[in-house]
Amino acid sequence: MKTYKVMIVEDQAIARRLFEMIVDNSDDFELLYSVESASVAHMYCDRNCPDIILMDVIMQDRSNGLEAAARIKKSHPQVKIVITTSMPEVSFIDKAKSAGVDSFWYKEADSEEILTVMRHTMEGKRVYPDSTPVVTLGNITSTDLTAAELDVLRELTKGASNVEIGDKLFISPTTVRTHISNMLAKTGFANRTELAIKARLEGLVIPESE
Amino acid sequence: MNIFFGTWILVLTLAAFYIMSDAIQRRRTFYLFLMFVNVAVLYLMLQMTVERVMESEMPLSGTWIFLFAALTVIETGLIVYLHLWRQRHISLASIKDGLDGLTDGLCYYYEDGRLVFVNPAMNDIAREVTGRFATDGRLLWDCLVNSRAFGSARYYDSGSGQVLGMPGGNIYRIVRNRCSFLKSPAYEIIAYDITEEYNLGLKLRERNERLAGQKKRLLEINDTISDLTIEKEILQTKVNIHDDLGKALVGVRSYMSDNIGKKELLGLMNTAISMIDAQKISDRPDDYATVLKAASDIGVNVEITGDLPEDDDDKQLIAAAMRECITNTFRHAKGDTLYIRSYVNDNSEKAVRFTNNGEAPRGTITETGGLSYLRHLAERRGAGMHITSSPQFVLLLTLPDVKRNEYENI
Known part of the structure; x- marks a missing residue:
């Protein structure tokens, strides 16, 4: 069975560890890199490109996952990117689409499991929520x-x-x-x-x- | 006959008055001459007529009457013309009245200081500045341009012209221009009354400072909210972990009751313990630490000489430069070590120099993508950025001395 290499870009240690565990416990994904800032994500891709990236949007160091995703998509268009966020900011979905992001997942609101979203993404589907969470x-x-x-x-x-x-x-x-x-x-x-x-x-x- | 001569005297007087005042207003010699001729002719005619009538006691001949009538018409016409002219034109007196009534100060003087005209507003200024009413234009200007004040007037800093504040609260902007008066070179000093604009400017400045303070507080609130949001997310995740711990404990009971297998129980325990471990990791990465860790992960050594800047804005710029140079080192230069040297240059500026152990660039480097973004960051920071490609790649950043003030005073 083919395993896909995953890079996790998430500034919060707990969330990052959770994603790491989800990936480790799956049969079709393996962890390549786990980094805490979107600012260095492209460096990893330039060195050893993953198949799929789980990218948070807002980082504590003010780096922006959407900007990093756009940059990576430009130099490595084959990489699949899944944006993960808990922010209901309405413009994120549009910006993600403009950046060429493959899928979008709300951490709290989406009922679909992240692994399912990742699998659909690797199959070539684009998984986006119908709307932003209502606040x-x-x-x-x-x-x-x-x-x-x-x-x-x-x-x-x-x-x-x-x-x-x-x-x-x-x-x-x-x-x-x-x-x-x-x-x-x-x-x-x-x-x-x-x-x-x-x-x-x-x-x-x-x-x-x- | 008395009525006739009385009327004549009246007409004569009126005509003389109008001609004389017109001569003064228009300053035309011709009108003065006309006035004298007019008065002389009429006086002579009157004199001759009186003598003739007195001597002969005869009624005046038709010729005399015609002459008098013609002259009456001419004089009356002249009076009407001059009267209408005065109504349609501004007289010198009215000009002076108008200038005297201005709130702006005006002073005209010859090059040697002799005054041509000073209005009351300027005289008030002269009294505050020189201690007496204006008597010498050069002295007055000398005091104004050198910010001297006799009374309690004070001068303000201004980008253009001298600004003078009077004790009564009036504010004037003083300028001087060259002009000429009666074909002689002269100067005009104008004191523009800018009291209202100045006070409005002060209010605007206060308002802007207040708004700048509010903006600063709002930005600080933004930062606090960002931290709060992160804390909220962490808390939610901890709640989830708590639930997982609960599941693990329930799992133990289930295991003990043979409801679940060992593998399943170990899975639940492993998850719970991993989450607890994750809480110990600091969630606040340092800019430099993040980049250095990334460099280490991808196999690039970073050797740093000197102390890297710790100012937040400088750190952001230097970290961005580190990222670009690390990428450049393995991607283009095929090297594995990035050298960073931080020092103070000959101009007492903080400088940071980046180079690597890889191949030298082939040709001039074109700034695209990451380097272009780096230049944008450097310019926004007010830093200098210089790249050389021969004999080796060198990126040099020179940092500004003073932090750019985000909230400029108006």
């Missing part, structure tokens, strides 16, 4: 916010002004103000700071590191 934000759920509002909210969590948000998203500051007003009206939060903090706490939006 509550004030009086609404995350599905009640539009894509444009989420983009503005993401920049808002960085403490950006309306002008800075407008410059980043190529919209006018007036439009930014309108989106923020709409979100405040929907969620019932008192001000933009409260909105930003609550959204960040729920993991609904995660600002990109600069």
Whole structure:
């Protein structure tokens, strides 16, 4: 039976050990590397390329699994990558698809076992969830916010002004103000700071590191 | 007859008044001449008429009456014309009134300092700066340009022009321009009243500082939330481990009751123990440690001379450079050792030099992919990056002295 070489990229030791054990206990996968930062993932691939990578998104050292995945896909397109995350950040799925990531798995929310996802991925299937986990934000759920509002909210969590948000998203500051007003009206939060903090706490939006 | 002559005197007086004031306003010699001629002719005519009438006691002839009538028409026409002209044009007096009423200060003076014009606002400034009203333009400008103040006025730093703050709260921006007056070279000093703009600028600065503080706190909250989220995940995983431990304990009982086999029990125990072991590992890797471990894993030695920077921003840059150079060492240079030297260069700058024991590059290195990203990081940090490919690959980073201030003052 063919065994596939696995690289695990996960900053938390417990989660990393869990993945290691899952891989060790399987018959069709073997552990090649287990690293704690996405920043060095490409180095391992350049040296000895795995067949499949389990890649977390947000690392403690601020490295980004999606960026690392895009880089690896560029130089090693044959490698299968499965993004694993517990963050309900709505843009991760789109970014993963843009980066060429093969599969996407929510650690807490997905009922499907990770091994099943890995096997499907090695068979050439792309396994993506139908939607992001729904989180509550004030009086609404995350599905009640539009894509444009989420983009503005993401920049808002960085403490950006309306002008800075407008410059980043190529919209006018007036439009930014309108989106923020709409979100405040929907969620019932008192001000933009409260909105930003609550959204960040729920993991609904995660600002990109600069 | 008295009414006739009385009217004549009135017309004469009015005409003389208008012609004279017009001459003064327009500063035309012609009008002065016209005024004298006008008055002289009319006086003579009047004199002759009076003598003639007094001597002969005869009514005036038709010719005289025609002459007087014609002159009356001319004089009246002149009065009307001049009156209308005055209504349509600004007089010198009104210009002066307007300038005196300005909140901005104005001063015109010749090159030798003789004043041409000073308005009250500038005189107030002169009193604060020189101790008396403006008498010499050069003295006034000398005091302004050298930030001298007699009273309690104070000067502010400004990018363009001198900014003066008066005791009453008014703020002026002082500039001087060259001009000419009556074809002689002169200067104009203008003190623009920028009180409102300055105060608004102060409020804006305070607001921006407050916002910068809020932004900083929000970013700190972001970091805290990131840590909290990670802790939340770890806690959830520990809860799962707790469940696994529970399963293992139940498994022991089941084993003892012959409900499960030894292999199954060992599996459950192994899982539980492994998870407990994993909790001991630190979850906070150091940037350098992560890269050095990766280098070791892929078979590249790293020899470091000197102390690598510990500042967070510098560390991020140096770690990124280490990653690129390690990759370059085995991928392109076919080497197995990366040499890193950290030192202070001749310009007292912190420098970090990377090279390897592999083959030298063939030709000039093109910065793409990782090196391009590294250059972006270096420029953002304000660091210098220099790559040489002959006789061997060398990457040199020079780090800035002062940390770039993320929250600039307005």
